[in-house]
């Protein structure tokens with residue numbers, strides 16, 4: 001028996017920058033089986049109601065990554081998002097182009113910023129010239145070495161994470177979650193000769209701009225978990241170079257603050273992050289905060305049971321040492 005259909009109101013973003021003054025939303029209503037993917041709904045709109053709608057897709061099987069778009073304000077693959085649950089929870093389906101990339105037309109974006117960041121991390125093996133890849137036999141890795149890649153090889157370069165990332169929105173210089181997850185993949189590849197250089201460079205090329213919000217991980221259709229790989233990169237970068245950059249100094253200072261008192265000494269953390277000279281440049285901002293929150297200048301009282309922290313930190317140090 002065929003599935004019962006539901007009425008699906010689609011509010012689709014329409015915009016041709018060369019022609020339109022501003023974007024608009026066009027309502028199309030279709031009767032569809034609940035499991036119908038949003039992509040199929042859009043193709044039906046284009047085939048039966050409006051041939052001018054522009055969108056990008058290819059495989060229709062969640063493999064090529066080309067149909068990523070904003071569906072009810074979340075970055076998703078349109079070919080694997082069924083209409084039924086969207087209508088059930090939102091009453092309609094708002095379809096918009098991916099964010100953080102300019103609109104070419106309707107749902108098609110210019111992916112140049114995404115691919116430019118990808119190219120910047122040099123996503124290819126850098127071999128030691130003294131030890132070239134053997135031409136006559138495989139260059140195998142152990143299962144344990146492959147395991148260190150975590151989930152990064154599953155990435156289909158759909159850019160859903162790039163679209164969801166507030167750090168990309170705030171600073172176009174931020175490489176973005178996918179590029180950093182790919183960078184991680186090469187950093188842990190035992191055949192790669194560029195590990196040290198990659199980790200040193202990325203410290204000043206945006207690694208610490210990540211806000212740790214995990215929206216990239218939430219939006220990734222392949223469970224690559226870029227935010228966790230960015231965390232790993234930060235740890236490795238500190239191990240290789242020490243806390244040489246503002247972001248890494250902040251992270252290390254934060255950890256030490258909690259270790260010694262169980263609570264944050266905010267003034268001390270500012271000094272640890274910016275250094276003495278840099279702290280002077282923060283005086284204006286500091287005064288504004290002090291007026292609202294005068295207690296920040298006081299050394300906080302250590303929390304009760306602080307000794308228990310030591311065992312937590314000891315376990316963390318041990319885990320660190322084992323990596």
Ligand code: SF4
Nearest residue numbers: 165210211213214216
């Ligand atoms: S965790 Fe970092 S990379 Fe991921 S979305 Fe947030 S800011 Fe972007």
Ligand code: SF4
Nearest residue numbers: 155156158159161220
């Ligand atoms: S990390 Fe996930 S969301 Fe980002 S490009 Fe790869 S598959 Fe897409």
Ligand code: FES
Nearest residue numbers: 059060065067079
């Ligand atoms: S069309 Fe290929 S991932 Fe959706």
